[in-house]
Amino acid sequence: MQPDANTPQQIVDHLFRHESGKMIAVLTRIFGIHNLSLVEDVVQEAFLKAMLAWTFKQVPDNPSAWLMTVARNKALDIIRRQQHFRNLSGELAYQLQHTTESTVRQLFLDTEITDSQLRMIFACCHPSLKEEDQIALTLKTVSGFSAEEIARALVTNEAVIQKRLYRARQFIKEQGIQLEIPCGDELTPRLETVYTVLYLLFNEGYNSLKADELIREDLCIEAMRLCLLLSEHKVGRQPATFALLSLMCLQASRFDSRMDENNGIILLQHQDRSTWNRELINTGYHYLRQSSSGDRLTVYHIESAIAAEHCLAPSFEATNWNRMLQLYSLLLEHKPMPVVLLNRAIVLAQLGQHAEAIREVTTIPDIEKLLSTHYIYSAVLGDLYLQAGDMLNARKHLRAALQLTVSLAEKKLIHQKLETINY
Known part of the structure; x- marks a missing residue:
């Protein structure tokens, strides 16, 4: 796809986000996930070559294909130069040794690129990795996010993200995790892990913790892209x-x-x-x-x-609030978590059951800790008291929520509610 950009820098930046994940997936299939650093170097070199070439020459009609060709040729050069096939992909070592060029060309076909991307997703979402490491590694290797972008998206600093990425890569290397799509009894639990990571990624975008940005559409769109990719493959259908x-x-x-x-x-x-x-x-x-x-x-x-x-x-x-109450009650059976009880309480309030809604929140396990650490519980409870006409408790909990949230948009909304109490 030709992006709507004028300068080579803009085109390269656009393509890095949209193509680097594909390139990393295919090259990792060739070199093995234990050589991930080498793979990233090859991808960086391809984009640097594009930047230099397109600055002085016309951008090709199909820049994505140009980049893939450069990456493929570089992979062939490395294989021919090293001749250490046992250090490459365990899955493809024999083919790479005896039919090097045809094997590499085959892996750069569209169908194989998709398959390689899915293998990479499963590797990044390996259940033995910490959840925070799964998300960071997926965003970096599959989605083409920089460490700085990941840190910004997950509301932390770049050093923390670099640590998570290093920890994940070391674990994969030391444990000999393979770039493969699980099958048989392993498939269902591994799919569950992938679902969890994609769900968390989407939710982070939909309810961003950033102070100045409530919605991070880029994270949501990336989660949707990966979920669509999964849905179109036979194992994810x-x-x-x-x-x-x-x-x-x-x-x-x-x-x-x-x-x-x-x-x-x-x-x-x-x-x-x-x-x-x-x-x-x-x-x-x-x-x-x-x-x-x-x-x-x-x-x-x-x-x-x-x-x-x-x-x-x-x-x-x-x-249909009665139907909503049924659905939240059903969700509570499958997902007995405080946030589900909180949302069920909101539905109860919409049905006019304000006292029951407040009781639902105040009897959540460890509610005092949640009220002092997570603004959403104080915000909802304050709003429920407001609807019930208890202005004293409404003010108390809304003020607590105001102190807990970092979101400027949330602060503005809470201020508006407090103003209605003080009016």
Whole structure:
């Protein structure tokens, strides 16, 4: 795809984000995941060569194919020069030794690139890796994010991300983790790990912890891209994959309605539903229907059904809150977590059961700790007291939430609620 950019630098930057992950996946298939540093050097060299060539010559009609050709030729040069086939991919050592060029060319075909990307995703999401390392490694090697971008996205510093990446790479190297798609009894638990990483990646974008950016669309789009890639491969063509992809589409459909022109939060009840992306909603419905096959109900099915209920309602007031309560009760059975209880309490309040909603929140296990460490619990509880007419407790919890959140948009919203109490 030719990007809409004018300068070679802009084109290279665009392509690095969109093509480097593919290049890393294919080259890792050739050299082995234990040679990941070598692979990244080859990719960097290809982009540097593009930068130099395109500065003085016309950008080729298909810059993506140009980059792939450079990477392929560099891989062939390294293989011929080293002749240490046992140090390359264990899977392909024999083929690389006896049919070097044809094997490498085969791996650079579109179908093989997709297969290699999926292998890389499974490697990055190996269940023995820490969750935080899985996410960092996926963003770096599969998605083409720099360490600085990952740090910015995950609200930490670059040194922490570099540490996570180093730790993950060392673990993969020391444990001899293979670049492979699991099969048999190993497939289901490994898929669950991939789902978790993609779900967390999307949620980090959808509810960003950054002070000045509530929604990180780049993270959401990348999570959706990887989920779509998974859904199109035979091993990932599963009901749970379709349910997760449906959830992402339905949630992403509301991007443009969640913030106003002053970067303020627009609550669901005040959102202009005509701005919701109907194409994404219909796509979400499509994948939700596809997810209905099979006999296994997952949290992604239930959460997608909840998102669909919001999209089906012509207005906030017309939402089927009784159905929502049933869905959250079902979700609680499959996902007994404080945040589910919190959302179920919000639904109870919409049904006019304010006392029950407050009781639901105040009886959450370890609620005092949650109230003092996570702003969302104080914010919701304060809002529930506000709806119930208990201004004293509403003010107390909203002020606590104000101190806990770093999001400027959240602070603005809480200030607005406090002003209604003080008015």
